[in-house]
Amino acid sequence: MNRKLAVALIILLIGMLGLSFKVQRVEASGTIYIRTDGSIDPPTAPISTVDNVTYTLTGNITNDADGIVVERRNIIIYGKGYTLRGSGNGNGFYLYGINNVTIKSTNIKEFSTGIQLYASSNNTIVGNNITTNTDTGIFLQASSNNNTIFGNDIANNGHGIWLNDSSSNSVSGNNITANNYYGIWLYGYVASDNNVSENTFTNDGLFVQYSHGNVVEGNVVNGRPLVYLEDLSNYTVGDAGQVILVNCYNIRVENLNLSHTGVGLELSNTNNSKIANNEIANNNNGIWLESSSNNSIAENNVTANTETGIYLGWYSSSNNIAENNVTANNYYGIRLYSSSDNTLSANNLANNRNGIWLESSSDNALSGNNVTANNYYGIWLVSSTNNTLYGNNITANNKTGITLDGCSNMSVSGNNITANHYEGISLSGDSLNNSISGNNIIDNMNGIALSDSLNNSIFDNNIKNNKCGVINWANNTFYHNNFVNNGVPHFLGQVLSYGFVNVWDNGYPFGGNYWSDYTGTDANHDGIGDTPYIIDANNTDHYPLMAPHVIPEFPSFLILPLFFIATLLVVTVYRRKHPQKLNVHSGLRSV
Numbered sequence: 001m002n003r004k005l006a007v008a009l010i011i012l013l014i015g016m017l018g019l020s021f022k023v024q025r026v027e028a029s030g031t032i033y034i035r036t037d038g039s040i041d042p043p044t045a046p047i048s049t050v051d052n053v054t055y056t057l058t059g060n061i062t063n064d065a066d067g068i069v070v071e072r073r074n075i076i077i078y079g080k081g082y083t084l085r086g087s088g089n090g091n092g093f094y095l096y097g098i099n100n101v102t103i104k105s106t107n108i109k110e111f112s113t114g115i116q117l118y119a120s121s122n123n124t125i126v127g128n129n130i131t132t133n134t135d136t137g138i139f140l141q142a143s144s145n146n147n148t149i150f151g152n153d154i155a156n157n158g159h160g161i162w163l164n165d166s167s168s169n170s171v172s173g174n175n176i177t178a179n180n181y182y183g184i185w186l187y188g189y190v191a192s193d194n195n196v197s198e199n200t201f202t203n204d205g206l207f208v209q210y211s212h213g214n215v216v217e218g219n220v221v222n223g224r225p226l227v228y229l230e231d232l233s234n235y236t237v238g239d240a241g242q243v244i245l246v247n248c249y250n251i252r253v254e255n256l257n258l259s260h261t262g263v264g265l266e267l268s269n270t271n272n273s274k275i276a277n278n279e280i281a282n283n284n285n286g287i288w289l290e291s292s293s294n295n296s297i298a299e300n301n302v303t304a305n306t307e308t309g310i311y312l313g314w315y316s317s318s319n320n321i322a323e324n325n326v327t328a329n330n331y332y333g334i335r336l337y338s339s340s341d342n343t344l345s346a347n348n349l350a351n352n353r354n355g356i357w358l359e360s361s362s363d364n365a366l367s368g369n370n371v372t373a374n375n376y377y378g379i380w381l382v383s384s385t386n387n388t389l390y391g392n393n394i395t396a397n398n399k400t401g402i403t404l405d406g407c408s409n410m411s412v413s414g415n416n417i418t419a420n421h422y423e424g425i426s427l428s429g430d431s432l433n434n435s436i437s438g439n440n441i442i443d444n445m446n447g448i449a450l451s452d453s454l455n456n457s458i459f460d461n462n463i464k465n466n467k468c469g470v471i472n473w474a475n476n477t478f479y480h481n482n483f484v485n486n487g488v489p490h491f492l493g494q495v496l497s498y499g500f501v502n503v504w505d506n507g508y509p510f511g512g513n514y515w516s517d518y519t520g521t522d523a524n525h526d527g528i529g530d531t532p533y534i535i536d537a538n539n540t541d542h543y544p545l546m547a548p549h550v551i552p553e554f555p556s557f558l559i560l561p562l563f564f565i566a567t568l569l570v571v572t573v574y575r576r577k578h579p580q581k582l583n584v585h586s587g588l589r590s591v
Contacts, residue, residue, distance in 0.1 A: 031066045031090075038072055046082075057082040057106065065090040067111065073099050079106025079128065086111030088134050095120040103128065113137075114157065117144040124148045133157045140166040143190070149174065159185050160204060163211075168193045177202035181284055182262040186211040201226065205242040205261035208268060209290065212246055221261050245270040252276075259283060264305075267292040275300065280309075286329070289316045297321045308332040309352065312339045319343070327351050333375065336361045344369060354380055355397065362386045372396050378420065381407050382429075390414050400426045401444065404453075410434040414553075419443045424466065427453040427473075437461060438551050446471050447486060459506075460551050468492035474500035478541075482548045484516040495535050504533075504541035512541035514548045522546045 033041040038052030046059030047068075056078045061067055064087040070077070077093075084092045084106055092108040093115045095101060102124040108114040114130040117123060119142040130137040130152055137157040138149060141164040149171045154160045155178040161171060165188035176183040176199055183204035184196060192213035196206065201221045206228065208214070216228035221241030229235065233249040242261045243253055251273040258264035264280040266288045267273065275297045280286040286302040286309045289295065293316060302309040302324055309329040312319060316339040323346045326333040333352035334344060338360045346368045349355040355375035358364060362385045371378040371394045378397040381387060382405040392415045394401040401420040404410055406429035417424040417439055424444035425436060431453040437460040441447040447466035448458060450473040461481045463469045469486030470478070472495065487493035494515060505512030511528045520529035533544040 031063060032061065032068045034068065034070050034072050034075065034077075036071045054078060056080055057084075060085065063087070063090065066094050067092045067108075069094045070098055070101055073101065075100075076102040076104070077106070078104055081105060081107065083107040083109065085109055086133075088112065091116040092130075092133070094118075095123065099123065102126065107131075108137075109133065113139045114154075115139070116141075117147060118142050119144060121145045121147060124150070125152060126150045127152065129153045130157065131155045135159070136162045138162070140164065140169060143167070145169065153177075154183075159183075161185070162187065163191055163194060164188055165190045166194075167191060170195045170197075172197045172199065174199045175202075176200065176204060178204075182207040185209070186214060201242075201261065203260050205263070206244055207262050208244055208246060208266065210268075212268075216244070222259075244268075245273065248273065253278065263288045266290075267295060271295065274298075281305070285311055287311065288313075289319065290314050291316060293317045293319065295319045298323050300324045302333075303327045303329070305329045306331075308335050310334045311337075312342060313337040315339060317341045320345075322346050324348070326355075329353070332357050335359075336364060340364060343367075346370075349375060351375065353377070355394075356380070358382070358384050358387060360384060364388075365390070367391050369393070371401075374398055377403060378417075379403070381405065381410065383407070385409050387411075388413075392416070394424075395419050397421065400424075402426070403428070404431045404434060405429045406431060407434065408432045412436045413438045415439045417441045417444065421445060423447075423449045425449070427451070427456060429453075431456065435459075438553075440464075441466065446492075448472075450476060460549065462548075462551060468496050469494040470496070472497045472500060472502055474502060477503040477506075479504070479506035479510070479512055480545075480549045482514045482516075482551075484514075484548070495539070497536055497539050499536065499538050501538045504535065504539060505543045508543050510543075511545050512543040514545040515541070518544050518546075520544065 032045040035041055040047050047055050048058050049055045054076045057080050060083045062085045067084045089112050091113045092111045093103055096118045098120045099122045104126045107129045109131045111133050112135045114133040114137045115125055116139045135158040137154040138161045144166040145168050147169045150173050152174045154174055154176045159181050160176040160183040162185045163169060183201045184206050186208045189210050191211035194214045196216045198218045205221045219226040224239055224241030226242045227237050227240040228244045229248050230246040236252040237243055240256055244266045245251055246268045248270040249272055254276045257279045259281040261283050263285040264283045268290045270292045272294045276299050278300045280300055281303045284306045286305040289312045291314050309326040319342045321344045326347055326349045328351040331353050333349040333355045335357045340363045342364045344366045349371045350373035353376045355371040356379045358381045360383050365388045367390045369392045373396055375397045377399050378394040378401045380403040384407050386409045388411045390413050394415055395418045397420045400423045401417040403426045423446045424441040425448045428451045432455050434456045436458045440462045442464045444466045447463040447469045449471040453473050454475045456476045458478045459480045463481055464484040466486045469483050483494045515533050518533050520531040523530055527546050529544040529546055533541040
């Protein structure tokens with residue numbers, strides 16, 4: 001063989017090798033369908049089959065919608081290690097009403113959902129690498145039953161595996177790691193009889209919502225047992241990386257570190273249990289109660305959770321949450337939703353977005369909590385009624401100390417509300433018939449701000465050194481408050497009413513408010529100024545106090561009953577001793 005022929009043969013061989021390499025790395029674009037008749041659409045897609053039963057990927061696939069839509073039953077799809085890649089949208093594999101399909105050995109990444117089964121049963125998902133899908137790695141919904149999910153590596157998805165209203169599935173031997181929001185999520189009242197076993201979770205775990213009757217065993221969270229208890233009473237949890245309690249009674253969970261998982265501790269329909277002295281940090285949610293009552297949650301350190309430190313939802317009642325340190329949670333320190341008759345006392349809440357948040361919740365008592373140091377909002381109540389806030393220290397929050405948004409019949413009394421960057425107390429959204437009394441409201445941007453809120457009673461408060469004492473709406477009543485040095489020297493002043501009409505006194509002889517800038521006199525020494533304090537053309541305190549009012553030191557829920565009793569006694573005695581001082585026709589006293 002001469003030299004030129006040898007060189008030509010070498011070049012030809014190199015070209016053939018290059019062609020072979022390019023075939024190995026073919027990437028298709030556009031949704032691929034495996035049709036009911038077994039055909040592949042489009043036929044140029046890098047998938048081969050010789051029997052319309054086993055389909056093998058021969059190259060990588062990219063798509064900006066669904067990757068592979070399976071319309072044929074009783075087949076095997078073998079990924080052979082190739083990658084099915086999306087652009088943050090659609091599903092990697094999508095099965096709608098399709099049974100007896102096996103999906104194996106495929107890298108599935110960067111879709112919204114890696115594999116979605118909708119009303120599809122008796123399928124097998126095995127040995128896949130499912131990563132970085134924005135919503136869910138594997139999603140079963142709409143009675144997708146009797147499926148097997150085994151031996152998959154699932155990492156960095158929104159959720160790892162989500163079973164939504166799907167039953168009798170086997171989820172076992174999967175490695176679920178690296179910050180999925182929930183590693184496995186069992187959701188829905190008909191999600192039952194699932195077997196979740198021998199899975200390894202790292203930095204995520206299990207979440208069970210409205211689901212029961214499942215078998216959960218042999219799972220590990222961050223190297224320690226996932227403790228799942230259902231229908232069990234009178235038990236103390238030992239070592240655990242995560243604790244899930246479903247339909248349990250009198251369970252003790254104490255002195256554990258439940259961190260770096262989806263939810264550190266979950267109570268679902270679980271009652272009369274004690275949760276104490278646990279370290280619960282760096283989860284998505286720290287402690288989660290749903291339809292659970294009469295539990296004690298005390299002296300836990302709940303910190304740096306992605307969403308909520310302690311959550312009570314869906315008719316969780318009569319729980320006692322006390323003396324917990326709840327700090328640096330990204331959204332809520334303590335959140336109540338549709339829950340009543342709970343007690344929140346002596347908790348320390350700092351550096352949360354919202355210190356305490358109550359929504360659609362009633363008859364709860366919040367007392368003695370320290371809500372301070374850079375919560376965005378201190379205590380926020382929305383669409384709630386008949387809650388009591390007493391004796392809390394609410395200071396140095398980045399926006400508002402206490403917010404009542406669409407709330408009624410609330411008692412806010414005896415609180416220290418100081419140095420909040422905006423309002424000390426804010427009422428908005430048709431907040432009606434609330435009582436605000438006995439509070440120290442000092443050094444905030446605005447002491448009290450009312451917007452679209454009527455018929456509220458504001459009395460017996462110290463309102464001092466705020467940039468504005470009160471920014472007001474109409475038809476609210478103020479009396480026996482001490483307005484001291486608000487708006488000094490260059491801000492909005494003691495009161496800004498925008499012309500809305502309010503009541504600023506409680507008549508004679510009880511008097512109105514103390515105003516530090518009042519310059520009137522008291523000729524008859526009855527403690528009430530002889531001339532009114534004019535706020536604006538529509539607002540006047542007719543009976544300004546000459547000295548600061550002494551604030552009562554008892555809860556405001558006792559003030560009104562005692563006030564009515566005292567009123568009857570004082571009026572009776574005063575009429576007997578000073579009949580000349582009362583002019584019932586004019587409503588003004590004689591001098």
